[in-house]
Amino acid sequence: MAKGNDKKKSNEKQTTASVAQARKIAAKNSQKKKKGSTKEYWKGVKQEMGKVVWPTKKELGAFTVVVICTCAFFALAFWGIDSGFLAILKAVLGITLS
Template identity: 80%
Template sequence: MTSREYWKGVRTEMSKVVWPTRKELGAFTVVVICTCAVFALGFWAVDSGFLAILKAILGVTLS
């Protein structure tokens, strides 16, 4: 396969892509940011709980 054939194939495949509208892109962005925030809060809660358990059982501190 030559370089010219490769780029022709790339152009053909890119023309098949259905790009999101501006409204869809905004909605998807909000969903991604909210999902990241939920996971961050979840990891923080698990980490805080785990640290509380270690402090209670072993007297471990992070100072």
């Protein structure tokens, strides 16, 4: 039974050591990532912009129509709700707005 406990303790030590080593490596990697230059940043931006799939004119027009219709719908909905609450307040409290 003592051998089992010794093995367990040695496994715990190895695990603790490996966790500590992994933390050191992670700390070094995070330090390396923080040391990027401005030139590298813009190079990365250019690469990412190259991956962007831009919409066609037809898609852009369709998306624009959808956005305008959605905005108009919500504007009318909020106006209707606001008018409804105003009518309720006028009826219940006798409030008049000038």
